Amino acid sequence: MTDLVKDSIRNLIYESLAKSFPATCDSQDRAFEKEIEVSRTKDARFGDYATNIALILSKGLGLKPRDLAQTILDNMPLDAAVIQNCEIAGPGFINFRMSSEFWKKNLIAVHERKNLYGHEDITDKPGILIEFVSANPTGPLHVGHGRGAAVGDSLARLLRTRGHKVETEYYVNDAGNQMRILGRSLLLRYHELVGKAVEFPGDHYQGDYMKELAHELKGTPLGGQLEDLPEQEALPLASNYACQRILEGIQEDLRIFGVNFDRYFSERSLYAEDAVTKALDELRSRGKTEDREGAIWFTMSGEEDDKDRVLVRASGEPTYFAADIAYHKNKLDRGYDTLVDIWGSDHHGYVPRVKAGMEALGYVPDQLRVMLVQFVNLIRDGRKISMSTRSGEFVTLKEVLDEVGTDAARFFFLTKRSDSHLDFDLDLAKRQSRDNPVYYVQYVHARIASIFRIAAERNINADMTDPDLSALDLPEEEEIMKRLADFPDMLAEAAEAMEPHRVTFCLLELSELFHAYYHDNKVLTEDDRVRKARLFLVEAVRQVIENGLTILGVTAPDRM
């Protein structure tokens, strides 16, 4: 039993192939069925779905594509309640036109499944760990982090709907040199605040939030300690405090943004458990390290990465890279089938390094899928704002959320493929907030909710039992039903490709169909039979909009 239209067509094709060419199919297992490509047609002349299977297999079978298509067609078990007709076209495509009963049956399925419509029943698919955001706890989240958060969180939701067991994780870089710089930044700001002359180095964290933290400490016992203790002892106190407070702020911003991680994983905990040392020892015992110039190097063969990389500095301190190998080892040892890391695109050069690290420890590098999210260019007054946490010059996620709201921001981040640059024009986002595409989709939901409210006010019977769906005879009604039927397929493909933005575009297309339909056709008509059927249809639209928006982490409002 499947909710995927394409799977049911694949099944028919497979049945036919198995009958026509038992030798070819017998040698394959049933997995071959998945290889059969079925796509939705762009042009209604070609039916609803098409397959190019005859074009693909013709060479291997020594047949002309159209002849092969004919054979496949002749042996296909066709059910008139599902497929209205089926024909060969062009160089050898097989086109399928579904029957109107089929669309109506699916419409009923939306009502039966409700908020599970589009969800995969099987829930024991491989476990996936998605790590994202993982912004350093050295400053508030900025807009770029917001994009990663929106993409990662929606991807997690999307994969869950398709039956994967998904956990989400934020890697907290609370160790190393940057924590010392963070601590010193706070210390200096504190000294400044209590009237000592300080010189604030350019490579320290300049943002105002450090001054605010210093202010927060004034008059507290910890503040006193920072003042009195020698720097050596004050530093760890300051950096711990700053790290903790900043992380709390990050968590609060994420909460507002609708992103809740299953786990925050501390880099420091890796050191506490000696995980870094153990990983290094293992690399050494596998012959992947080399001592040179006082440092320990990870030796790369040419195909892994272009040069060797330092694991332990001459100072004896492990690099970020060493900790990251230990971290990925830790994740893999927890038993996930797939690790997904969502990184800013500026880390792309790091991908082969981490994979090489995994391979060197005996793992399969393909278990790691790295999704690179391109930069967000923030534009104010028509000019790009350069952003850097250290310089303190950035626009925070919180500021953007205050301006445009979580729904608009999340939706906007998901209107682009993640590997293309995104211009976030603050003035535009503010000015356009009314006709932001998110409202176009949400408006569908509000309009339908409104129909049901009016029906209730007027004591119009709006129950969903036993509608006469033959009353849905308009072409635009069938178009809507087709789009609803495609929703599960779209989710499955978006999940497979790990492209949550496809959900956004699907919802926009459905919304377009609905708004046009709504404009031309009254749902609450006098005709009892038509009204009941239309209510049944629009309720299904509402449900699918809700299901889609839920995956995007956007609310589905009843009123706007």
Add this chain to the structure above:
RNA sequence: GCGCCCGUAGCUCAGUUGGAUAGAGCAACGGACUUCUAAUCCGUAGGUCGCAGGUUCGAGCCCUGCCGGGCGUGCCA
């Protein structure tokens, strides 16, 4: 220099993993509210898919070489 990503309408972007006549939204122009919400709808206009080759039944998508933009190429994280 080398590596990764991007280049599609004036602008911002989709393009179902190589399918049939390249699509939306903004912006522009012209229309539609006595109606279940006009945050809507309908229409007009807009293209050498960066350029040049190649692969094949078929290329915006794959390969090669250029051009342009972004980012990497730290004993930073």
